[in-house]
Amino acid sequence: MRFLFKTAYEQDLRLFRHGGQVFWYGLLLAVLLAAPWWAGEYTLTLLHFIGIYSIVGLGMMLLVGFTGQISLGHAAFLAVGAYTETLLQAAGWPFWLSLPSAALLSAAVGIIVGLPALRLKGIYLAIATLSFGVIVEEIITRWDSLTGGNSGKHVKPIELFGAKLDGDADFYYLILALTVLLCIALANLLRSPTGRAFVAIRDSEISASCMGVNLAKYKTLSFALSAALTGIGGALYAHKVTFISPEQFTLLVSIELVTLVILGGVGSLHGAVLGAAFIIVLPQLISIAKDYLPSGVAGAAGLQSTVFGLVLIGFIIFEPMGLYGRWLKIRTWFELFPFYRKGMFRRQKTYMKSERLR
Amino acid sequence: MKFFGVENLGIRFGGVVAVDNLSFEVRRGEVYTIIGPNGAGKTTIFNLIGLIYPATSGRIVYQGRELSGLNPHRVAELGIARTFQNIELFEHASVLQNLLIGRHRHRRTALWQELAYTPAVRRAERAQREAVEKVIEFLDLQHYRDSMVAGLPYGVRKVIELGRALATEPQLLLLDEPSSGLNPEETNDMAYWIEDIKKGLGITVLMVEHDMSLVQRVSDRVLALNEGRAIAEGTPAEVQAHPAVIEAYLGTKEPA
Numbered sequence: 001m002r003f004l005f006k007t008a009y010e011q012d013l014r015l016f017r018h019g020g021q022v023f024w025y026g027l028l029l030a031v032l033l034a035a036p037w038w039a040g041e042y043t044l045t046l047l048h049f050i051g052i053y054s055i056v057g058l059g060m061m062l063l064v065g066f067t068g069q070i071s072l073g074h075a076a077f078l079a080v081g082a083y084t085e086t087l088l089q090a091a092g093w094p095f096w097l098s099l100p101s102a103a104l105l106s107a108a109v110g111i112i113v114g115l116p117a118l119r120l121k122g123i124y125l126a127i128a129t130l131s132f133g134v135i136v137e138e139i140i141t142r143w144d145s146l147t148g149g150n151s152g153k154h155v156k157p158i159e160l161f162g163a164k165l166d167g168d169a170d171f172y173y174l175i176l177a178l179t180v181l182l183c184i185a186l187a188n189l190l191r192s193p194t195g196r197a198f199v200a201i202r203d204s205e206i207s208a209s210c211m212g213v214n215l216a217k218y219k220t221l222s223f224a225l226s227a228a229l230t231g232i233g234g235a236l237y238a239h240k241v242t243f244i245s246p247e248q249f250t251l252l253v254s255i256e257l258v259t260l261v262i263l264g265g266v267g268s269l270h271g272a273v274l275g276a277a278f279i280i281v282l283p284q285l286i287s288i289a290k291d292y293l294p295s296g297v298a299g300a301a302g303l304q305s306t307v308f309g310l311v312l313i314g315f316i317i318f319e320p321m322g323l324y325g326r327w328l329k330i331r332t333w334f335e336l337f338p339f340y341r342k343g344m345f346r347r348q349k350t351y352m353k354s355e356r357l358r
Numbered sequence: 359m360k361f362f363g364v365e366n367l368g369i370r371f372g373g374v375v376a377v378d379n380l381s382f383e384v385r386r387g388e389v390y391t392i393i394g395p396n397g398a399g400k401t402t403i404f405n406l407i408g409l410i411y412p413a414t415s416g417r418i419v420y421q422g423r424e425l426s427g428l429n430p431h432r433v434a435e436l437g438i439a440r441t442f443q444n445i446e447l448f449e450h451a452s453v454l455q456n457l458l459i460g461r462h463r464h465r466r467t468a469l470w471q472e473l474a475y476t477p478a479v480r481r482a483e484r485a486q487r488e489a490v491e492k493v494i495e496f497l498d499l500q501h502y503r504d505s506m507v508a509g510l511p512y513g514v515r516k517v518i519e520l521g522r523a524l525a526t527e528p529q530l531l532l533l534d535e536p537s538s539g540l541n542p543e544e545t546n547d548m549a550y551w552i553e554d555i556k557k558g559l560g561i562t563v564l565m566v567e568h569d570m571s572l573v574q575r576v577s578d579r580v581l582a583l584n585e586g587r588a589i590a591e592g593t594p595a596e597v598q599a600h601p602a603v604i605e606a607y608l609g610t611k612e613p614a
Contacts, residue, residue, distance in 0.1 A: 009487045012454075013480055185473045192472035192479055193458075193465035193486075196451075200459045203448035210408060210446075211526060212434030212463035221469075267450065 015187060032176055036169035044168050049280045050273075051175035052236045057264065057272035058186055059229030060257050065267040066190065067222040068202030069117055070126045073133030074257045076113075077227040079140055079249035080106045081234025083147055086244060089156045096160065102235040103228040109136075110227025114220040133254050141246040152245030155238045175236060179273075182229060187269055189225075198222055252305075259312050265322025274323040282307070359422045361386040361562065362530055367416035368586075369406060376402045378586040379416070384530070389556050389563040391573050393597070394583035395606055400566040401443055402586075404532050407564075408440055409433055420530070435463045439528035441519045443535045443566075449508040453499060453518055456507060457490045460525030464489070493521045497551065513544045520551065524559070531555065533565040537572050545572060552576045570598065582606070 004011070004018060016022045031038075035047055056078065063069050081102045088098035116128045140147045147153065158165040158174070165171050189195045197218045200208035209215050238244050256279060264275020286307055290298040297303070319326050333340045363383035369376050377399045384390045392400050405411045407418055409430045418425040425433060439460075448456050464486065467479045494500055497517050502510060507518065516539065523531055536552065537545040549572050555561050556576075567573050573580060573594055580597040582590040584606040590597045597603055 009484055009491075012487070013483050015475075188475035188479075189469075189472050192475070192483070193462060193467065194469060194472050196455060196459050197462060199451055199455070200448050200462075203450055204446045206410065207442070207446040207448065208459070209410075209430045210434055210440055211459050211522070212431050213459070214429065214431045216429075 013191070015184070015191075029180070036172060041168065044172055046280055046284065048168070048172060048175055048240055050277050051172075051179045052233050052240060053260065053276035053280055054179050054273045055182055055236070056230050056233035056257060057260050057276040058182055058269065059226040059233065060261050061264070061267075061269065061272040062186065062198070062229065063222055063226035064258070064261045065265075065271065066195070066202060067198040067219065069219060069222065070122070070258075071113075071129040071223075071226070072126045072251070072254050072258065073113065073129035073131075073136070074226075074230055075249040075251065075253035076133040076136035077106045077110060077230035078234035078237065078253065079136055079246075080109050080227075081231030082238035082244050082249070083140065083153070083234075084231070085235035086153050086155045086238050087146070090153075095158050099232065099235050103231045106231025106234070107224040107228040110223040110225075111220055113227070114223030117219050117223060118216050130251065130254070133251060137246055137249055137251075140249070147246075150245060150247075152243055155242050155244060157242075158239055171239070178232065178236070182232070183269060183273070186229075190269070194218070194221070256308075259308060262312060263315055263322055265324030266320075268322075268324045270327070271322050271324040274327070278323060282311070360419060362420050362564070363418075364403075364407070365417045365419065367403070367406060367413055367418065369402060369411055369414045376586050377406065380583075380586070380588055381416075382581050382588065382591065384562060384564050386562055387556065387560065388578040389552060389565060389576050391565045391567055391577040391580045391594075392583055393567065393570075393573060393580055393603075397585075398583040398606075399586040400583060401534055403583075404440060404534050404566065407433070407438070407532065434526060437527075437529040438532065439523035439526040439530075440532035441516075441523050441534055441536065443538060445512075445515050445519055447507045447515055447519055447522070450506065452504050452506055453502045453510075454490065454504060456518060456522050457493055457525045458486055460493075460522040461486045461489060463526055489527070490525055493525045496524070496554070497521045512539050513541065516540060516544075516548075520548075524555070524561075528561060530562050530564060533563060533567075535566055535568060537567060537569045545569060548572070549575050570594075574598075 006012070011017070016025065032047075035044060039047065056074070059077075060071070060074055063071055084102040084105045085098055088101055089095070093101070113129060113132050117125055120128050141149055143149070158171065160174070165174060190198075197208065197213045200211065200213055201215060201218055201222075205215060208218075241248070260275035260279045261271070262275075263278050264273070265271030283304055286304055290303075315322060321328070329345055332344070361384060363381070365381050367380045368378050380399075380403070382390075392403065394400055402411065406413050407425070409425060409428060409432075413426055420436060420438065423436070425436075448459060451459075465482070467476075467482050471479050494503060497520065499514075499517065499521060502514060502518070507515065510518070516536070520533070520536065523533075533552070536548050540548060552563060552565070553576055556563055563576075565577070577594050579592065580590075580594050581588055582597050582600065582603045584602075589602040589606060590600040592600075
């Protein structure tokens with residue numbers, strides 16, 4: 001096991017705390033960079049989706065996991081990003097301009113949705129965002145002239161600086177680059193004053209405001225950044241599936257995104273990526289498992305939703321820290337072997353707050 | 359110019375008058391304590407000063423500036439920090455992070471710089487860390503620096519909350535029952551710290567407190583409150599001997 005001997009404040013400011021981390025993240029990056037060589041077409045497609053969902057997951061994690069604001073309407077930002085990208089591409093905008101525009105427009109919509117969040121909390125905010133999601137879905141369906149309504153829209157392939165990105169590998173590298181870039185940007189933000197302000201709002205709004213955190217500004221900022229990330233994810237998603245229609249952005253997608261955050265582990269960036277991988281891989285596993293199940297069960301409608309629901313309940317009961325929390329425990333077990341004690345990660349009760357200000 | 363004062367301050371919640379036409383002044387560099395029986399309106403005064411409740415009437419003046427009508431976070435930016443009676447820490451963050459949030463009003467970096475973590479951000483973070491380390495040393499929190507707040511003992515949390523308020527480098531510090539829930543030894547430490555905060559750091563302290571031995575030890579002046587009204591003001595000894603104060607705490611003798 002590794003003992004970090006700290007001798008300078010600089011050590012706490014680094015992105016990677018020690019050489020071991022640099023090595024493992026480097027190895028992961030190398031494996032991912034080599035994916036087009038080791039992965040088949042099927043696996044590469046899964047990696048596409050995992051990358052796209054990771055970006056969306058990062059946005060969701062920022063809002064839910066770090067700022068503590070729930071959103072049940074994130075599919076709407078996904079839709080705004082996807083449709084903006086599709087329409088701008090159709091209008092002949094270059095990709096390097098249309099992608100940031102999709103992000104910016106999503107952020108603008110995010111700010112509008114963030115406004116009620118300044119007054120609403122918990123379940124009320126969930127309902128407000130949920131209705132927002134339904135409204136956006138409805139607008140897209142009805143606004144035939146712009147969005148093509150239920151008949152959907154085709155998406156042009158990406159052209160980047162004159163070169164067509166038509167191969168799976170090209171698109172894969174684009175997604176990988178964006179995912180890594182956004183991961184690092186978010187990690188940077190979270191170790192800066194702004195990130196700390198988000199965490200402060202999550203844990204105690206009253207205290208945050210007494211420390212000089214402008215609640216309205218930072219909540220709105222969190223909504224805007226989260227929406228921008230989701231919008232980028234939506235734009236890439238549109239290019240990936242090459243055809244978009246309103247039924248790809250329903251309430252179920254929003255719930256799937258909340259599930260992603262909880263399964264991954266609320267309050268960790270790793271959790272966003274792990275959750276994304278889980279959300280993408282689980283349906284594949286289910287469809288493989290169908291071959292071995294009795295036909296009555298395998299053919300039943302809603303099998304996937306049921307499994308998702310059960311997994312979610314299981315996580316909330318047995319592993320509230322999500323996949324990342326589970327990984328931490330496994331790692332600690334190996335690091336401390338053979339000295340791991342049973343109660344090391346026992347959940348501790350927090351103190352009762354009798355007169356908590358709201 | 360007056361350092362800090364409230365004039366004719368009042369708030370009512372429906373029919374209940376929690377604070378009624380209250381005026382007092384805190385002089386720069388003193389420890390001013392508000393005492394009173396339960397429900398006298400002491401914490402409500404703090405929440406009025408922090409602009410968490412809008413006052414029904416009256417003014418709060420700080421360094422020649424009227425506070426009422428400002429956004430609550432502006433109070434902290436102007437240099438007023440507070441602690442809470444029931445501890446409001448950021449539970450799922452380390453002690454260090456809690457104290458760093460106290461530095462929020464001293465941040466100087468823009469969003470784009472933070473996203474890229476430019477050298478300017480790195481320098482600023484170093485400076486913030488050094489400021490926080492001074493507080494850690496002042497309050498002997500070295501041992502808990504990297505611990506999560508959730509799970510730390512009550513007495514330690516109380517000190518961390520004091521530290522977080524000090525990390526903002528306030529000019530006026532509001533302490534809401536700093537000794538509640540502490541054992542005699544910890545209360546003794548708290549008294550030393552309050553004296554040091556006043557003398558060493560030159561911070562003015564406005565305090566709500568029940569423990570009369572602590573009040574006597576650290577306060578310059580005391581205000582006694584009952585049912586939202588001021589009933590006595592003066593040195594600790596004067597206030598304790600005041601007949602209205604004795605009556606408020608112990609009641610009057612039943613006429614035989």
